[in-house]
Amino acid sequence: MNTFLPTPTADTKFFWEATQNKELKFQKCRNCGHVRWPASIACPECHSFDFEYVISKGIGKIYSFVVYNVAFHEAFKQNLPYVVAIIELEEGPHILSNVITNNPAELRCEMPVKIIWESYENYNIPKFKPFEN
Numbered sequence: 340m341n342t343f344l345p346t347p348t349a350d351t352k353f354f355w356e357a358t359q360n361k362e363l364k365f366q367k368c369r370n371c372g373h374v375r376w377p378a379s380i381a382c383p384e385c386h387s388f389d390f391e392y393v394i395s396k397g398i399g400k401i402y403s404f405v406v407y408n409v410a411f412h413e414a415f416k417q418n419l420p421y422v423v424a425i426i427e428l429e430e431g432p433h434i435l436s437n438v439i440t441n442n443p444a445e446l447r448c449e450m451p452v453k454i455i456w457e458s459y460e461n462y463n464i465p466k467f468k469p470f471e472n
């Protein structure tokens with residue numbers, strides 16, 4: 340294994356099952372409409388337990404990012420330099436991921452990004468790349 344793979348829990352099982360179909364699936368509150376991540380039993384905005392699932396379009400923007408020139412872990416050395424970013428999705432959730440680029444110096448906060456999928460063993464891992472509107 341040359342990378343870290345997720346460890347689904349009872350709370351995140353639905354999310355990782357959806358990634359098998361290359362879908363980003365989130366809980367959306369039926370009371371107030373808030374789309375939440377991480378998964379939770381109740382809405383963090385209104386405390387309602389009532390929710391439905393929505394599939395994200397996988398479009399968002401870079402909320403914040405850091406360029407790693409020294410690997411956080413030996414497993415990531417082959418990817419240097421690599422970018423770890425918080426992506427603000429159009430639907431609202433902020434997710435931690437990587438931005439894949441040959442030129443990390445071009446990245447800026449607010450830059451539009453879209454999802455790409457990288458497959459490792461039995462997982463499709465959501466990552467992002469810059470794109471022009």
Ligand SMILES: [Zn+2]
Nearest residue numbers: 368371382385
């Ligand atoms: Zn709510």
